[in-house]
Amino acid sequence: MRCRREAPNLTTRPNIIEIIWHDLGDWLSCYHRPDVPSPCLQAFADEAVVFENHFGTAPLCSPSRASLKTGRYPQSNGILGLTHRGWRYREGEKDMPLFLREAGYETFLCGTQHERHDLSELTYRHVFEKQPVPAGRTADMAVEFLSARASQAQPFFLSVGFHEVHRPYGTHYDPVVAERLMVPGFLPDEPIVRKDMATFYECIRKTDAAVGRILDALRHADFADHTLVYFTSDHGPEFPRAKATLYAPGIKVALIMKCTGLFAPGTRVSELTSHVDVLPTLLEAAGVPIGEEIQGRSFLRLLTGGEYEPRDAIFAQDTWHGGEYEPMRCVRTRRHGYIRNYLPGWPVQMAGTYVQRYGEEFINSHFAHPRPAEGLYDLEADPWERHNLAGNPECRDIQQKLSDRLDAWLKQVDDPILQGPVPCADPAKVGQNCVWAKFPPHDPTKGNIRFGIVKTEDYVEQPL
DSSP, rough: OOOOOOOOOOOOOOOEEEEEESSSSTTTTTGOOOOOHHHOOOOOOTTTTEEEEEOOOSHHHHHHHHHHHHHSSSHHHHHOGGGTTTOOOTTTTOOHHHHHTTTTTTEEEOOOOOOOGGGOOOOOEEEESOOOOHHHHHHHHHHHHHHHHHTTOOOEEEEEEOOTTTTOOOOOOHHHHHSSSSOTTTTTHHHHHHHHHHHHHHHHHHHHHHHHHHHHHHHHTTTTGEEEEEESSSOOOTTTTTTTTSSSHBBOOOOEEEEETTTTTTHHHHHHHHGGGHHHOOOOOOOOOOTOOOOOOOOOOHHHHHOOOOOOOOEEEEEEETEEEEEEEEEEEEEEEEEESSSSSSSOOHHHHHHHHOOOHHHHHHOOOOEEEESETTTTTTTOSSSSOOOGGGGGGHHHHHHHHHHHHHTTTTTTTGGOOOOOOOOOGOOOOOOEEEESOOOOOGGEEEEEEEEEEEEOOOOO
């Protein structure tokens, strides 16, 4: 049976601490990536619950974070693109800090958030820093807060937002790391990719150390035993076929959760979970009723041994990424992934930072391939989603089943794409400054469409 929606009988409401990174995906050693230097989060994972199949709702920052904070999909809460490009919550939307404030929590923001561009609309009671700062400064603020919070009875919610590990990564890296790291199957194993990944790893190492300071401070706090801490990210890293795509490297993210005495340490959860599920889980842990407007499902009883009906699918979308229209929707089960492209024929979107670093010739040779209207992937046989099975007669039934499942979800969330192309939030903020263009010859009947990258901006991503 599906988990009942009333709250469990907890003796005290836990404090809640969120630690969230930009653009990490699940690139940590505790996610079967032993080459990634993340010892502090590995130690945290060893005494926490690791969700092995957790997904964001979008491959870009604001929509995925907004789902985390509202328990609702982007089509429903209104944030279908980046907030600094004009996207805002629909009127009346409530987010995590507001829900918890109304339940008696004191709420704090420390560092980066990307759900509201107009900072006057933030619903936190206290905001320590309104602009992105380096990881060390973010850790300083969080440690100062934890040190000053001793012996206060009122429960709190603290969001610690790191700007890292967003690009640009810089140029510093360890050549030994570059030589030994494991290039995932969705990227070409070439020297420039290894060097670039090594700069990413260096950012992870530094930010992991900053998180370690926060976790150490919490460990010594007198309220540590009744505090629920979770670590996550918004979407995948800024590499080709990751961020800005609905393949797994774009939407699969880390979720690690610890609550002493409530969750069994060292547990690994294989069930499918989504960012929309996090808010209802926290509300249930805090004894707060879960309203019918919440589209996610609490997984608290999955962690505490109660009745729980696992998800059989997760859903995600992309509509406006940056200033470019990129309408895609997807459904993923444990076995299959299905992606629908509403503007087929164009390659996956490319970010200006790594286009500048890798060079246009490299990008064109590896990624200038038109995408089909539908993509179907066997995730067991093809985990990197390189072999499209859509149109294969042997897969006709599963393709139709997933297409129908996606259609049902679009209706459930009242997706505006059902009415046609989705207009941009602000016409003055359209344009990514790094886009594909078609160049002759491009006769679609002969399959010889040729693409090239057009850049109009310096992205400060230096050569390696």
